[in-house]
Amino acid sequence: MIRVGEVKAMQKRNTNQKHIVYDALDYLGHADTEKLIAYINEHYEGISLATIYRNLASLQEDNKIARRKLGTMDVYETVKGKHYHLKCRVCGEIYDIPAEDVSVSLNVNDDGYEIEDVDVIFYGLCRNCKNLGN
Numbered sequence: 001m002i003r004v005g006e007v008k009a010m011q012k013r014n015t016n017q018k019h020i021v022y023d024a025l026d027y028l029g030h031a032d033t034e035k036l037i038a039y040i041n042e043h044y045e046g047i048s049l050a051t052i053y054r055n056l057a058s059l060q061e062d063n064k065i066a067r068r069k070l071g072t073m074d075v076y077e078t079v080k081g082k083h084y085h086l087k088c089r090v091c092g093e094i095y096d097i098p099a100e101d102v103s104v105s106l107n108v109n110d111d112g113y114e115i116e117d118v119d120v121i122f123y124g125l126c127r128n129c130k131n132l133g134n
């Protein structure tokens with residue numbers, strides 16, 4: 001038999017683990033599961049792979065995090081406003097570019113397309129790598 005206190009403790013632990021996964025992702029900015037798992041294993045004890053995957057799914061259901069396809073990469077990020085990405089070709093870091101800083105238009109007339117959304121990835125150097133002279 002499970003007592004009320006034990007259930008509360010379990011719920012608390014589950015909530016904490018969910019927070020840990022969210023906070024880790026928030027700190028990392030953008031991360032694939034490999035990077036996220038490595039970070040969590042390095043900073044927290046006793047969180048299993050199954051727990052991480054379960055919380056990733058749960059956070060996605062809650063619309064707290066999103067899975068994004070950036071070129072060939074699949075990454076998670078916390079849900080923020082509409083934005084695009086810049087990927088540094090040297091360090092591989094992914095940066096958010098606010099949507100209002102980007103303008104994209106498609107110059108075709110009446111070709112039967114119905115545009116619903118657009119995604120843009122910029123490739124180049126981040127400030128750090130540029131300053132290092134790469």
Ligand SMILES: [Zn+2]
Pocket residue numbers: 088089090091092093125126127128129130
């Ligand atoms: Zn860089």
Ligand SMILES: [Zn+2]
Pocket residue numbers: 030077083084085095096
């Ligand atoms: Zn982003």
